[in-house]
Amino acid sequence: MTDLCVELCGVKLPTPLVLASGIWGCCAETLVRAAREGAGAVTAKSCSLEPRVGHPNPTVLPWSGGLINAVGLSNPGAPAERDVLRTARGELAQLGVPLIASVYGHSVEGFWEAVRLIAQAEPDFIELNISCPNVESEFGKPFALDPDAAGRVTAAARAVYAGKLLVKLSPNAPEIVAVARAVAAAGADGLTAVNTLGPGMLIDVRARRPVLANRVGGISGPALHPVAVRCVYELAGALDLPIIGTGGVRSGEDALRMVMAGATAVGVGSALCGEGIGVFRRILNELEGLMTEEGIDHLADVRGCAHV
């Protein structure tokens, strides 16, 4: 009998698939729908202390390698997001699906103030998004590129939040393991790896200019997948923290690959493009089929098994 339940930092997820931040999750209703459709945990869109409108269009574009986006962290601000999360949490609890809130700040103070407010909604986890590559022109290099800065933000959040704390890492960090060690030492309970790659740029040759209004944006989907797998592999090899392996997962095979690299749960984001929310059921069916075929009863039995 295959069993798809997993445990992340002691919290039970009915399936290993996690709705990634910024995908679908800008209101309580869509988060709840993702949970009903097979997500084992759902991550809300990142929110900052103050509301943000984000960048003008084009902000999200499909291309042959997946997606490129520079949404620019549009969100209603932490006080309004707290209310959205409260509503979502009540309904998600009935489904047994944990809620992951996501917080973003452009300074250490911005982070901890937003964390303090979001904590009032009592999500099951708070994820620190220290790795968004799309607001660099406004706020400078993401904290996730530098172990010291990443550690400082994590410590500040830890000081005001006693619940489960995840930190979302960047595939662009020159040494992702050093960043992970710093956030672990500062009190993170788990890691989400990874955010988008880049930034990258698409240029339309007829328009003779970059297509995104922000010119550059984060790369997600298939083009990111092998990079994400390598990041998860390195992290799992070096640290003991549970990891949500995220990046270009589109099939049961991709999900199992993430687990074999060392992930405890598997994030799904860009795969919703085109296929829609049914993607969760399809991936779960494929994963179950593959586990039966390979004689795997529990994902925990093969977690990290690719470390050879």
Place this chain on the structure above:
Amino acid sequence: MSSQPHTVMRVADLVPEGAAGVTLILDGALDCQPGQFIMAWLPGIEERPFSVMDDAPLSLSVAHVGPFTHALCLLQPGDRLWLRGPYGHGFALHGAHPLLIAGGSGAAGLTLLAKRARPRGDQVSVVLGARTADLLMLRWRYEELGCVVAIATDDGSCGLCGTALDACNALDGPQHDVLYACGPEPMLRAVARYARDRALPCWVSLERVMKCGIGVCGSCHCGERLVCADGPVFASSVLL
């Protein structure tokens, strides 16, 4: 798909739409269902969703409401427009006597449906509503497609003085067996109630602020639904 998300077409012809805006007839075609939409990009300006008014040649009807639609209204024959799509789920044809109800630029969302109904021999009636006569859009197109057209304006400057729904009530002719509506949401809600009261099947096309157009960003949500991916066409019961 390539690493260029958009395809490029040129404006082949323009049809003025009174004080409302313009219909842009492009020099290419697009394979799509009635009710689907495209994202139109003007480099350096913006990218926004528009209904496919006609598929071959691809045509868009634009109501001037702000900066981007203003820029579209300034396009001249030969100018280029960048597009991606078609996106979303459109209308399926039901019944034999459809009634199409459009408010303002919503007229652009139902023309392709009228075009597809025609070879089936369906008798298509259309009610076009607008605030004033010079804001009516696409009457010419529905007439060209052989539809029976009724008009309603808020000030009575053309057709019946009243709402599109008042004009529906005043229509005589064949008994309608299905309703399709596109336009401002208060009108769509009224149509949904009208359909419920008469036990008629009814589909409506909704609008929300769109970014990705492909069901990823969540900006176009309407309750738990995403207008770009689950819609824009929904059974009218979603509005009740």
